Amino acid sequence: MDILLAIAIMALGAVVLGAALGFASIKFKVEGDPLVDKIDAILPQTQCGQCGYPGCKPYAEAIAKGEEINKCPPGGVEGVQRLADLLGREVKPLDAEEKPKQIAIIDENTCIGCTLCIQACPVDAIVGAAKQMHTIVAPLCTGCELCLPPCPVECIRMEPIAENIDNWKWKYPVVEIKAAALKEAA
Amino acid sequence: MLMNLFKFKGGVKPPTNKTQSVTLPIAQAPLPSRLVVPLHQSIGGTPRPVVAAGDKVLKGQLIGEADGWISAAVHAPTSGTVVEVAMHVQPHPSGLDALCVVIEPDGRDEWIPREAVDYKALTPEEVRERLQQAGVVGLGGAVFPTHGKLTASKTVPMEELIINGAECEPFITCDDLLMRERAEEVVRGIGIFRDLLQPKKVLIGIEDNKPEAAAAMRAAVDALQEPFLVVPVPTLYPAGGAKQLIRVLTGKEVPAAKRSTDLGVQCFNVATAYTAWRAIAHGEPVVSRLVTVTGNVHAPRNYEVLIGTPMDELLKLATPHPDTDGIIMGGPMMGFLVPDPHVPVVKATNCLIAHDDRLFPPKPPEMPCIRCGACAQACPHELQPFEMYWFARAKNFGKTQEYHIFDCIECGCCSFVCPSRIPLVQYFRFAKSEIWAREREKNAADGAKARFEFKQLREEREKAEKAEKLARAAAAQAAKKAAEAAAAAAAGGDAAETAAAAPEVAPAAVDAAKEAKKATIEAAMARAKAQREAAQPKNVEALSGAQQKEIDEIEARRQVAHLTDADAASPAGEKTE
Ligand code: SF4
Ligand code: SF4
Ligand code: SF4
Ligand code: SF4
Numbered sequence: 001m002d003i004l005l006a007i008a009i010m011a012l013g014a015v016v017l018g019a020a021l022g023f024a025s026i027k028f029k030v031e032g033d034p035l036v037d038k039i040d041a042i043l044p045q046t047q048c049g050q051c052g053y054p055g056c057k058p059y060a061e062a063i064a065k066g067e068e069i070n071k072c073p074p075g076g077v078e079g080v081q082r083l084a085d086l087l088g089r090e091v092k093p094l095d096a097e098e099k100p101k102q103i104a105i106i107d108e109n110t111c112i113g114c115t116l117c118i119q120a121c122p123v124d125a126i127v128g129a130a131k132q133m134h135t136i137v138a139p140l141c142t143g144c145e146l147c148l149p150p151c152p153v154e155c156i157r158m159e160p161i162a163e164n165i166d167n168w169k170w171k172y173p174v175v176e177i178k179a180a181a182l183k184e185a186a
Numbered sequence: 187m188l189m190n191l192f193k194f195k196g197g198v199k200p201p202t203n204k205t206q207s208v209t210l211p212i213a214q215a216p217l218p219s220r221l222v223v224p225l226h227q228s229i230g231g232t233p234r235p236v237v238a239a240g241d242k243v244l245k246g247q248l249i250g251e252a253d254g255w256i257s258a259a260v261h262a263p264t265s266g267t268v269v270e271v272a273m274h275v276q277p278h279p280s281g282l283d284a285l286c287v288v289i290e291p292d293g294r295d296e297w298i299p300r301e302a303v304d305y306k307a308l309t310p311e312e313v314r315e316r317l318q319q320a321g322v323v324g325l326g327g328a329v330f331p332t333h334g335k336l337t338a339s340k341t342v343p344m345e346e347l348i349i350n351g352a353e354c355e356p357f358i359t360c361d362d363l364l365m366r367e368r369a370e371e372v373v374r375g376i377g378i379f380r381d382l383l384q385p386k387k388v389l390i391g392i393e394d395n396k397p398e399a400a401a402a403m404r405a406a407v408d409a410l411q412e413p414f415l416v417v418p419v420p421t422l423y424p425a426g427g428a429k430q431l432i433r434v435l436t437g438k439e440v441p442a443a444k445r446s447t448d449l450g451v452q453c454f455n456v457a458t459a460y461t462a463w464r465a466i467a468h469g470e471p472v473v474s475r476l477v478t479v480t481g482n483v484h485a486p487r488n489y490e491v492l493i494g495t496p497m498d499e500l501l502k503l504a505t506p507h508p509d510t511d512g513i514i515m516g517g518p519m520m521g522f523l524v525p526d527p528h529v530p531v532v533k534a535t536n537c538l539i540a541h542d543d544r545l546f547p548p549k550p551p552e553m554p555c556i557r558c559g560a561c562a563q564a565c566p567h568e569l570q571p572f573e574m575y576w577f578a579r580a581k582n583f584g585k586t587q588e589y590h591i592f593d594c595i596e597c598g599c600c601s602f603v604c605p606s607r608i609p610l611v612q613y614f615r616f617a618k619s620e621i622w623a624r625e626r627e628k629n630a631a632d633g634a635k636a637r638f639e640f641k642q643l644r645e646e647r648e649k650a651e652k653a654e655k656l657a658r659a660a661a662a663q664a665a666k667k668a669a670e671a672a673a674a675a676a677a678g679g680d681a682a683e684t685a686a687a688a689p690e691v692a693p694a695a696v697d698a699a700k701e702a703k704k705a706t707i708e709a710a711m712a713r714a715k716a717q718r719e720a721a722q723p724k725n726v727e728a729l730s731g732a733q734q735k736e737i738d739e740i741e742a743r744r745q746v747a748h749l750t751d752a753d754a755a756s757p758a759g760e761k762t763e
Contacts, residue, residue: 045631047638055638123637142634165226167626168280169619173612 036064042082046074047122048144050096055122063087070095074143100160102143108133110155117147117156189417192437194430196566197422198599200356200519202395207359207478207486212367214490215477215503221263221289221494222274222530223249228323229330230256235287241268244298246471249287252318258331259321262289263473263492265296277497277515277532281525289494300469310336310382313466320465321472321533326350326426326455327516329534332462335452336382345450346436347385349376349459351392351399352419352426355517358537360476361456363488365392365399368460369406375459376414378466383452387415389435390456393425394418423519424597428453430566442593457536477531479504481514481539491531498527501538512541519598553606561600561610567593571600571610578617583624586617594618658712665705672702 040060051071053059063069069083070092077094084091106117106126113131118124125141128134148156161167226232233250237243243262250260266289273283305313314333323329338344353361365372380388390407392400397418404416419425419434429440432451440446446453457476464470473493480486483504491500497513514521515535523541531538539545561571570589577585591614600610 040635043631044627045634045638047634056635122641123634124641125637139630140633140637142630163280163282165276165278165280165282165284167623168278168282169623170279170612170615172616173609 033061033064036060038086039063039083042075042079042086043072044074044079044142046142046144048074048142048146050074068092068095073098102158102160103138103141104136104143104145104147104156105159106134106136107155107157108135110153112153114152116150116152120147120150122146189415191417191419192434194425194433194566195568196564196599197424197430198564198602199421200423200602202421203357203480204359204362204395207357207480207488208362210485210487212363212476212488212490213503215492215495215500217264217291217293217295218492218495218499219291220269220496221266221291221492222286222496222528223260223263223289223494224274224276224284224286224530224532225250225260226284227260227329227493227533228258228321229328230254230258230334232285233257233260235271235285237262237268237271237287239268239270242266243268243289244296246298246300246473248319248471252331255318256331256334257318258323258333259319259471260287261321261471261473262287263494264289264291265294266291275526275529277524277529277535279522279525286494286530297470302467302469305378305466306381313378313382317462317465319471320461322458322462322465323472323533324455325457325461325475325533325536326428327520327534327536328428332454332458335447335454336379337447338383338452339445339447339450342448342450344383344385344447344452345387346432346452347376347380347383347388348428348432348435348451348453349379349388349390349414349456350426350428350431350453351390351396351403351456352431353396354393354421354423354426355519355521355537356423357480357539358478358517359480360478360488360536362396362399364457364460364476365396366402369399369402370409371463372456372460373403373406373410373412373414374467375461375463376454377410377412378462379452379454379459380412380414385452388413390414390416391419391425391431391435392416393421395421423599424566424595427566427595427597429595442590472533475531475533475535477535478537479540480537482507482510482542482545483540491535493533494530496528496530497524497535497538500531501527501540504540506540507542509542509544510540511543514539514541514546518546519602520596549607549609552608555604555606555608558605560603560605564599564603565594566597566599567595569594571614574617575608575610575613578613581617581620583617583621586614587621591617591621654712658709661705661709661712665702665709668702668705 036057037060040057043056043060045056047055049055050073051059053062056072059067059072063083069087069089070080072079073094073096076098080094081091083089111128111134113128113133115128115130115134117134118126118128122144123140123142125137126134126147127137143158143161145158148158225235231253233252235249236251237249242265243249244265245262247262248259249262249268252259269288269290271285271287274286274288275281276284278284303316308316314336317333317336318331322332324332324335351361351365353359376388376390390403392403394400400416400418407414407416417435419431424430425434428446432438432440432446432453436451438449438451440449440451461472461475465472474490475493476488477491477500478486478488479501483501483506485504487504489500489503497515501510501513512523513527515524515538516522517537518539521537521539555572555575557572559572562569565571567590571594574586574589574591574594577583577589578591594614596611596614598611601608604610
């Protein structure tokens with residue numbers, strides 16, 4: 001009798017807990033793949049395709065499936081570092097040259113208004129209309145260089161973003177311990 | 187009058203060095219050879235220049251128009267000619283350039299027509315607007331546009347209005363002299379703030395090492411029969427920090443994430459009250475300010491200086507000693523060495539200190555932190571500087587935020603007491619600006635991602651729409667053909683009877699009729715679907731009245747310019763139809 005009661009209690013417990021778990025898995029369902037989203041959050045969203053994938057998200061998906069983490073030049077060494085931290089992989093040197101942050105500039109006198117660059121821009125940072133002058137909305141430009149090749153008159157150029165008072169950063173304080181020691185030694 | 191004062195934790199007592207510059211009254215600095223007026227002199231949007239090279243300007247004429255609500259206008263400090271609107275090096279630790287209006291004075295110092303108004307006849311909105319137009323900003327050093335602080339919180343009743351005359355930073359005496367010599371106008375300015383904010387109490391906090399200033403303020407308050415309280419506060423750096431003064435006078439603590447109005451208290455500097463009064467009651471925009479010129483000079487003194495005066499010209503008035511090797515803007519605790527002696531005096535410049543090695547001996551090299559905790563005891567915000575230092579040094583910025591680095595006011599108390607002479611504040615500034623830069627990058631990346639995804643979505647949608655249009659055309663074609671076939675069949679097969687009488691013809695006719703019916707249904711369904719999908723472009727749903735009006739105006743203008751042609755469908759119109 002006792003045994004039956006114990007079994008019944010255990011069975012009841014199992015049913016209740018199972019129901020709770022089932023309910024939780026429906027209620028708190030995680031949409032999408034959280035790892036891909038975490039990787040995507042680290043990628044710089046320049047959408048330039050230099051990694052060999054059509055945008056940052058596809059590259060994030062590829063990394064989640066085992067692709068190398070050092071293929072995104074805009075992310076730089078720091079990006080590789082952060083991906084390595086996230087995924088517990090080894091830091092590798094960047095598979096390309098690291099470039100300073102830049103934006104595209106259209107020479108508005110040369111532009112013939114062919115609209116090809118608008119179609120190429122992955123983030124809709126170019127405004128213009130057929131046979132009208134085009135221009136880049138600077139704050140939206142990610143510097144991906146994708147608008148350069150389609151331009152038939154080669155009037156788009158890239159310019160590094162200069163340091164100004166608004167984006168200036170305090171430098172890492174110089175640690176003077178070594179400098180002083182050197183001076184004394186000299 | 188005695189009142190219960192509170193205390194803040196920590197604080198330090200550096201040598202005050204104030205007596206040197208209070209012996210002489212305020213002097214008017216002569217017109218400099220050239221004025222370089224930076225456009226961005228306050229927190230918030232950069233004012234847009236409204237003059238060009240060659241323009242003649244009068245003293246007080248608008249040269250930079252406020253950009254947005256949190257931004258303050260900039261005015262010509264004297265009459266003369268605009269030489270250029272160009273990039274010039276700024277009094278900023280970066281030593282970078284920013285847009286400035288350069289004015290060559292004509293020597294006449296001729297004012298624009300000044301309009302004095304009785305502010306009591308204006309609505310609060312009009313007063314705030316006037317303050318913005320006059321370029322009134324916090325002159326204590328933070329240069330936050332004053333009108334932006336003059337709106338009481340809707341939910342919390344305004345308890346106290348704090349007027350900051352503490353001036354705790356060593357060397358600086360400009361507020362002291364202002365209160366001694368122009369107390370009446372300061373008190374009248376406080377009256378404006380009081381009327382706008384309607385606080386229950388007005389407290390004027392003055393450090394107890396300035397008895398003359400306190401006496402002058404008391405006399406002015408009595409003379410104007412205002413119920414303001416002049417409260418001497420103990421001399422302890424940084425008692426003049428807004429948060430510290432609020433704490434001392436009211437016992438309230440303002441966390442970094444909150445505005446002081448949310449706690450029913452607001453704080454203004456005495457010099458801000460003075461300029462607000464000049465702006466409203468005399469129609470004079472902020473074109474000059476008091477600057478203490480002191481340090482390694484013969485005759486330390488306070489000057490009334492035009493904004494834009496080159497610092498080296500100003501320093502010369504006090505005859506610096508020959509071994510002067512730099513200029514500090516601000517005090518020795520929070521100030522910085524300016525990158526170039528020609529940089530202009532701006533609204534934030536309260537003090538120039540001639541730098542030399544005797545006054546500011548070079549710091550011996552930094553030693554490792556011994557975790558003595560002296561910095562934590564000195565910190566007026568009860569932070570743990572050694573922990574923040576550790577993580578800032580390791581560039582572990584997340585951790586620095588866990589230790590509340592954004593509560594740090596960069597007062598320098600921790601660096602002042604550190605026995606290892608670690609430039610702690612420099613590490614905190616470094617960490618803060620890195621965190622801000624990351625935040626900016628993150629926002630930009632999020633924006634780019636959203637735009638990229640939207641573009642992809644739009645391309646998909648366009649593709650689908652095109653396919654559908656093709657399908658619809660094909661269906662219509664088929665329907666037409668089928669109808670024709672049916673008609674032909676009907677005509678050839680002698681109408682209704684043939685269906686029953688001649689079974690050999692019927693299948694073909696029935697088939698064709700069915701086909702035709704099916705095609706029409708399909709076409710109708712496709713039309714309905716297309717209509718549903720193309721019902722309304724998202725961005726013109728739920729327009730506000732103003733937006734609708736704007737659109738109508740633009741349409742009207744386009745009509746006038748013959749840009750829209752009702753019957754000529756543009757390719758863009760076709761796409762979005
Ligand atoms: S290389 Fe370009 S597209 Fe690829 S992840 Fe980096 S930013 Fe994104
Ligand atoms: S591709 Fe070149 S020419 Fe064509 S619209 Fe863009 S900038 Fe102008
Ligand atoms: S005062 Fe200096 S040595 Fe002492 S704990 Fe703070 S940082 Fe370290
Ligand atoms: S600089 Fe920051 S951490 Fe250092 S004492 Fe001041 S508030 Fe505290």
